[in-house]
Amino acid sequence: MTLSTPVSTLANCPCDSSAAYTACCQPYHQGAAAPTPEALMRSRYSAFTLNVSDYLLATWHVSTRPAQLLLDPATQWKSLTIVAAPPAKEGQGTVHFLAYFREQARWHVLEENSRFVFEEGRWWYVDGVPTIERLKPRRNERCLCGSGRKLKSCCGE
Template identity: 75%
Template sequence: MTQLIATSCTCGSNLPLQKCCQPYHQGVVAPTPEALMRSRYTAFALNVRDYLLATWHTSTRPAQLPPDPDTQWKALTIMAAPPASDDKGRVHFRAYFREPNGWHVLEEESRFVFEGGRWWYVDGKPSVERLKPRRNERCLCGSGRKLKVCCGE
């Protein structure tokens, strides 16, 4: 299960995890596509695979989702989250991550559907780009500090 952390939630809301995404991981239904997207990002960052599968629509859900210990999710930026219609929603986001071969950004326009009294992630159109930040640039995690003293190279 998700660990308790006193710092801000990894989704970028600046709220503590316990008051942000953790309740969704523990069974509270996300009220909007954006809330579901943020909680799914946090689940990726904290490796809460059961939650990811449980919030994935059955029409597109994979049979399993193996752990990915080499990926460190560092920051989420919501680019657009227009108000949802009665049963459809979308969220455009960028998620910054680091792997042994360097920094990357995943950009996706995700689709959500409202069924059975809750929102479900359906699918998205992802694109991944490799980034080459310099040591003296601001860290991609959003801390505002230089990369070399924050998440490092």
């Protein structure tokens, strides 16, 4: 699988791993196989932030893959928190995560327990049951993007 490289000038990877994009998710976006379900989950989150729908479809298991995936460029993915990523067993794995995003100046959190399967020497995203909750952070709270700054001086309007 060879995919085009998304253009990114970010020093840190969008998946919040604290590693550089070039050393974290970019190799997977270019076709390298993710070694764990968590690595695949992080690379898929980065693909959402960078609007790389071809990668999302290419890493989706054929049994549940949609025919097409239209990403909304107005959705701003801000941060990812891995809640749990237990070691994979017998070719199956799960990742429980929270993904914070903004749409139309409103904050939301997507929570999902994703399922992954190892086939043909690769991990594949199978499915998950997402829940989306609207958040109402106050201006003086810490920004949900993970910067550590107050919302009003970071991503707040």
